[in-house]
Amino acid sequence: MTPTIHASEVADMGLADHGEGLCDWSAQSMPILARLRERYAAEKPFAGRRIAIAVHITTETANLALTLQAGGAEVFLCASNVRTTNDAVAAYAARQGVHVHGIQGEDRETYAAHCHRVLDARPHLVIDDGADLTGLLHGARTDAASDVVAGLEETTAGIQRIRSLEADGLLRYPVIAVNEARTKHLFDNRYGTGQSTMDAVLRLTNTLVAGSRVVVAGYGMCGKGVAARARGMGADVLVTEVDHVRALEAVMDGYRVMEMDRAAELGDLFITVTSSKNVLRAEHFALMPDGAIVCNSGHFDVEIDVPALRAAARKHTRPRPGVDQYTLANGRRITLLAGGEVVNLAAAEGNPATLMDMSFTNQVLGCEYLLRNAAHMDRRVHALPADIDDHVADLKLRTLGVGIDTLSEEQIAYLRSWDQGSA
Structure with a gap:
């Protein structure tokens, strides 16, 4: 089926200038994502891909969407909760070309309609927070699931829902449990x-x-x-x-x-x-x-x-x-x-940008990984590859100006051995 692209629906486009200032402030605490955006602008790894995001529409989420967009993706964004949209941020992201469907305090019917409008675009990748899009793709909107290559889930509650789909043998595509990455739950969650x-x-x-x-x-x-x-x-x-x-x-x-x-x-x-x-x-x-x-x-x-x-x-x-x-x-x-x-x-602004920098870098690098590997992955919940997790931690330490030791060849050999102990 041909994708249907709906015009953005936000509270007030006149708030976009204010939203730009908020997102710029947030971006100052998201240096890893900024580095990725520079690379993606040159490499365009998501060219021709449609990515659906259902995440709280905050300044950090806008920076995530704009990073994917810089990589060539056409991005469709809706909220994952009726009360967690920053209207100024939504307006700014829409002005930047992201297809945004979210209004602070929208009723349940409008929220559901916005989720459906994002799925009308027939996305290739789904970034979910709470699994509402995933639930629709396995229920009322199976018609939109055929183009989905893979998904990523941001939160504990969403992973519970997706694991239930997997247990029932119903999961239609592989999903990376981003929430279970060490550089996500040990920092963002805690x-x-x-x-x-x-x-x-x-x-x-x-x-x-x-x-x-x-x-x-x-x-x-x-x-x-x-x-x-x-x-x-x-x-x-x-x-x-x-x-x-x-x-x-x-x-x-x-x-x-x-x-x-x-x-x-x-x-x-x-x-x-x-x-x-x-x-x-x-x-x-x-x-x-x-x-x-x-x-x-x-x-x-x-x-x-x-x-x-x-x-x-x-x-x-x-x-x-x-x-x-x-x-x-x-x-x-x-x-x-x-x-x-x-x-x-x-009632507040969500988790600080310096932590969301790691969480959303996991999302972005997870998208890259899935586009390369999803065709060979089982339809189940997968961990984010450990090397990506470790790479994100390394990048974060570098932006903080923190160095750590490296193992010597002797230490590596000792740790890999079975016959070297105290004797």
């Missing part, structure tokens, strides 16, 4: 999500973290980052988990670990980062202290049972932008941030 989540909480509430009890639900890489940042700000951090090893790790890291039923009675601030559903439920709301704040930093807005909170409330007020306060029948007030959406993007 340091980035930790900082940006606490940034969002402070922007919305101006609350004092020091001396408070912060409950972190989930101790994956994002949870580790949130817990560390909260403790660094003086909080008493409690962790809840369903995984025995992660729970034990949290204990060894010095946190109190307990069931949510117990933590609910103690917490002042609750942050979910689990990639699961209904982690905070009606029975937990009923136990929380008066004034407890709840928010979600996982990808989807299902970690907090918001409908149950609304149903239990006898009164609802909005004392500050992005802050909903619900008074329960017991008179206690529960404060919900950003409507239960991913708070660090819905």
